[in-house]
Amino acid sequence: MTWVNLKRIIKSGFVSFWRNNVVSFASILVMTMTLFVLGSILFVGATLDASLNQIRDKVDINVYFVTEAPEEDILALKRSLESLSEVASVEYVSREQALERFRSRHENDQLTLQALDELGENPLGANLNIKAKETSQYEGIAEFLGNESALSTVDDIPIIDKVNYFQNKNAIDKLSEIIDSSETFSLIIIAILVIASVIITFNTIRLAIYTSKDEISVMKLVGASNSYIRGPFVFEGIMYGIVSALITLILFYPLTIWLGPLTENFFSDINLFDYYVDKFSKIFFIILGSGVLLGAVSSYLAVRKYLKK
């Protein structure tokens, strides 16, 4: 295609976009809704991710050691755990820290604190707090600890007093299931919404081009090539995409300002406005790219139908 033809196609597409204002308005409206759904999916996805991460963060394994357990043995076990690929982090809580935490947890319970003072010594053992990368990996870590427990002994007494995974197994399994189901469910919903929106947009543009089918036949009769006929329509589709994307991005601004504090209160980890500002370039390219692609492909396919005739 020559530069002159390209210039004519762009000019013709722009003029047609402007003059077919009712059709352009309807197409932009529908496409804005589609892009809005797409953008909302990004925000919902981010919120869901944050919520699931919060739940994941609440799941952990605590390994409690006997009071006689030597610190170096515990730290050796910590290093072994950290070398496992499933383990995200291991926190060592010494006997002193455990006591301090116990005291602060029970600062309003004078009876318990009095009983603790009467003992005269620290009755609490050290512990390791382990977080896995995935909730499904806790079982493997617990098994590893089971084997370690048999090996790590002081005077033939295992240094590991208790691993709380086995008490919490049902709850952890249930949470893993909820997280997996939520992810699968959200993926299905996202796919349905995206497909429905794309179909609606495609049909709107097809309808807009249907009104021009007589024009296309006239263009063919004066000897215009298929690419010369198709060009302005595709350019018009791209214009719909660009304008709709800009409207969508503008709409998200006040909406996220309004929703930001709400999501922050509810999910604590995410403020939608902060997320929008932080990820603006990514959201901008996704929305704009989707709009341009959707407009161009829909127009291309819709015109192709009439060019074949």
Add this chain to the structure above:
Amino acid sequence: MIYFDQVSKLYNGGQAALDKVTLSIAPKEFISIVGHSGAGKTTLLKMLLAEETPSQGGVFFESTDIHGLTKLDLNNFRRRIGTVFQDFRLLPNKTAYENIAFAMEASGRTDEEIHSDVPHVLELVDLGDKMWHFPRELSGGERQRVAIARAIVNQPDIVIADEPTGNLDPINTYEIVQILKKINDLGTMVVLTTHNKGVVDSVGGRVITMDNGRIIRDDKKGKYAL
């Protein structure tokens, strides 16, 4: 120059829109095709524009079967034909100037040629003062004159006019016929279909009468005889 060789067109129901039509048209000829509705006049023109393909036979333009042309060659062939229709078929969102310019752009003409030829051709059809009007702002006769201007702007070898006066009053009909005669006088072949006896008689050229997809009469200096 144009030769229809035993052309038949059968539609799905087996009904023949054209039945073994053989016809030759010489360069610079003005022929009027007459016949009742459904006689096959429009199908004949569609064959010539390669909008329809024959079920049997072939249509030749300068010894080339136009239904065997590649897409590119077909576009080039159509650029050598100007078409005028009863319903004008102007691009509604383009001005008179832009409608004509589009036909030139499609033919790959330069901007300079477009800027000089479009006003000139609009002056020829007496619409120099309405070049920036949209079709909806023009009368029926004016729209048809824009369509004629578009048809002739690329200096085609053939102008096909399918019932060009069907939607026009007698005065506009007369004007359109005069323009078509002028185009023919300048050396362009004109193929006209019409129901209008006055139009055929005032053209006074070759008249082909069709009925039921067949040519039933071909008079060199014919009159409307239905």
